Amino acid sequence: MSDEPLKLRYYGDPVLRRKATPVAGVTPEIRELIRGMFECMYRERGVGLAAPQVGVSQRIFVVDVEEEPGERKKLALVNPVMTKRSGSIVEEEGCLSIPGIHADVKRFEEVVFEALDEEGAPVTVRGRKLLARALQHELDHLDGVLFIDRLSAIRRKLLESKLARMRFGDEEREARATGATPSL
Numbered sequence: 257m258s259d260e261p262l263k264l265r266y267y268g269d270p271v272l273r274r275k276a277t278p279v280a281g282v283t284p285e286i287r288e289l290i291r292g293m294f295e296c297m298y299r300e301r302g303v304g305l306a307a308p309q310v311g312v313s314q315r316i317f318v319v320d321v322e323e324e325p326g327e328r329k330k331l332a333l334v335n336p337v338m339t340k341r342s343g344s345i346v347e348e349e350g351c352l353s354i355p356g357i358h359a360d361v362k363r364f365e366e367v368v369f370e371a372l373d374e375e376g377a378p379v380t381v382r383g384r385k386l387l388a389r390a391l392q393h394e395l396d397h398l399d400g401v402l403f404i405d406r407l408s409a410i411r412r413k414l415l416e417s418k419l420a421r422m423r424f425g426d427e428e429r430e431a432r433a434t435g436a437t438p439s440l
């Protein structure tokens with residue numbers, strides 16, 4: 257793999273709509289990809305990033321969130337599956353690949369994920385609050401789903417012209433995530 261930093265893909269890029277394929281094995285190349293994904297996520301000031309967002313259609317994502325104040329969860333998950341879910345909560349979220357758009361999205365309040373970690377070992381991750389939201393947002397990316405797909409029809413309609421401009425690359429892009437809303 258080259259030393260070129262991974263580039264973020266934006267709304268309108270077909271890779272964001274593709275269903276990502278399972279990872280066959282956690283090889284040194286996969287670990288290198290994960291390292292690059294963390295780097296890209298921190299550079300863009302996001303708290304989560306899925307492989308399709310850097311143009312790689314494989315089932316991998318990374319997150320680094322504070323689940324509780326001072327309780328930081330930095331995780332790389334390979335072939336993640338959501339095995340438990342409960343409750344529901346509406347909060348604002350954003351996506352690094354759709355800069356400048358934030359909206360309230362309903363998510364499960366608590367989730368359990370099974371996956372492989374960056375060493376290829378099986379892990380179980382319990383997520384609440386922002387971690388639960390991040391896990392669900394990133395899993396959606398692996399299935400070609402974006403958070404705007406989960407908005408009400410009315411809310412989506414309001415965003416339509418902004419999204420259309422973005423699709424054609426005319427929209428000014430914020431250089432980095434800003435503000436209090438988590439970008440994932």
Ligand code: ZN
Nearest residue numbers: 351352353440
């Ligand atoms: Zn996203």
